[in-house]
Amino acid sequence: xxxxxxxxxxxxxxxxxxxxxxxxxxxxxxxxxxxxxxxxxxxxxxxxxxxxxxxxxxxxxxxxxxxxxxxxxxxxxxxxxxxxxxxxxxxxxxxxxxxxxxxxxxxxxxxxxxxxxxxxxxxxxxxxxxxx
Numbered sequence: 001x002x003x004x005x006x007x008x009x010x011x012x013x014x015x016x017x018x019x020x021x022x023x024x025x026x027x028x029x030x031x032x033x034x035x036x037x038x039x040x041x042x043x044x045x046x047x048x049x050x051x052x053x054x055x056x057x058x059x060x061x062x063x064x065x066x067x068x069x070x071x072x073x074x075x076x077x078x079x080x081x082x083x084x085x086x087x088x089x090x091x092x093x094x095x096x097x098x099x100x101x102x103x104x105x106x107x108x109x110x111x112x113x114x115x116x117x118x119x120x121x122x123x124x125x126x127x128x129x130x131x132x
Contacts (some may be wrong), residue, residue: 001063008100009068010099012053013046014091026051043069068111071102078115084122097122 026047027035036042050056050065072093074081084098101121108114 001060001067001103003096003103005064006067006071006099006103007094009050009054009064010071010092010094013049013068015049016106026056042072046072049112066107066111067102071098074113074115074118080119081116103115 026038026044029034038047045055046068047065050061050068054064055061056065075085075094081098085092085094101118102113104121105113105118
């Protein structure tokens with residue numbers, strides 16, 4: 001997976017609407033199929049948008065979806081990561097370094113990112129320039 005994969009998923013998800021009322025069911029194409037009921041409406045909106053834009057019928061789509069959810073959770077919960085994105089009226093701008101790190105770091109057992117591993121892939125300071 002690349003930085004661009006997550007960037008595209010982010011753009012699709014931000015452009016997507018909120019799913020219908022109730023707990024959306026997301027079906028992952030596996031053998032046998034796996035169906036998840038998402039109680040969290042925000043997570044459901046992100047997943048539904050990725051399902052519409054990329055699809056969840058392949059391991060690739062599921063991977064992008066899970067990484068996107070992990071990235072959103074990291075941005076919401078980890079104070080140190082706030083230097084790596086900016087909230088604005090036009091949407092959220094995520095620095096390419098954070099997207100690249102999120103595309104490379106493995107998800108942990110709980111489906112999130114290991115903060116030590118993701119930080120190790122980022123420059124020492126968010127203000128540093130780096131090639132994309």
